[in-house]
Amino acid sequence: MTTTSPQGRTELLRPDGSPVRVLVVDDEVSLTELLSMALRYEGWEIRSAGDGAGAVRAARGFRPDAVVLDMMLPDMDGLSVLGRLRRELPDVPVLFLTAKDAVEDRIAGLTAGGDDYVTKPFSLEEVVARLRGLIRRAGASGRRSESVLAVGDLTLDEDSHEVTRGGESIHLTATEFELLRYLMRNPRRVLSKAQILDRVWSYDFGGQANVVELYISYLRRKIDVGREPMIHTRRGAGYLIKPAVLAA
Incomplete structure (x- = not known):
């Protein structure tokens, strides 16, 4: 579902008209705050976590429509977190953040079930644009209707x-x-x-x-x-x- 904001941009909404929910997972506090601020500007509801265990707990209660997930976390790597998230939310889109630009690292993330990735350093506009694309595609598939x-x-x-x-x-x-x-x-x-x-x-x-x-x-x-x-x-x-x- 979409609507137009007072600023003239198209807002994404959940099927029930409530704000899209995004979970941001990164142990760099300043980066998490910056990302959260940019995503809230989109009108989305944001939760954040600084490690894998916190991400799993947050996802369980928050039920996000998309997850921004750092590949390197203090307690486990992003692929392990993704595996746990997939048990709870098998279809939630996941955008990986990675400091590694090697082809094999990108392939590993996508093969494990990630939907997209951006390489650090990145622009906030790119993260927002990629998330919007992932959320639109997930909504078009009717993922939320099978609740x-x-x-x-x-x-x-x-x-x-x-x-x-x-x-x-x-x-x-x-x-x-x-x-x-x-x-x-x-x-x-x-x-x-x-x-x-x-x-x-x-x-x-x-x-x-x-x-x-x-x-x-x-x-x-x-x-x-x-x-x-x-x-x-x-x-x-x-x-x-x-x-x-x-x-x-």
Whole structure:
């Protein structure tokens, strides 16, 4: 969706009319601030992170429409961060920032799933122009329209955060929502406690694994109580969600 700003430039908007969201990931604070300022001038909503772990956490809650990602970060390289982002947002466009101009470095980034790259030093106008192109192409593909997950009679809207079962609205906390979303993205697949901790609480979570059992019990009370169960335990393996088996 586009509209024209008072300054006469065409503004990109999300399908619901809200501002485009961009996540900027770079450990150079001055560069991050400069990029964020330029992108906010476009009317976009910006979040930033200075390392890979922060980028993954930010992406999980922010749900960006595009990511500007530095190839070299203090805790992991950009390709590793991209892999983690792709688990959460498989179609989000990623623009790499790289200080390396070697052909093999550029090919590595694009082959790993990056959509474009710019080499440092770069002009802000070039970054904005490349992002606008990536976001337009993503919007044209209908990426944002497929935001509703469904397993049996259970639905979850990733954009509005609405959850229903059999047409009945279910209220979830933010953590319950993330846990259910992960289960519903992997229907009929057994997910271990370690996988769930990594995805829902981030890989550097230092708590006890029994937090997974606790939140699974919370979900069951809201999703399954009084209905045929959808959330199942596989002892020694983990948890899965699948359509309820209705009695004949």
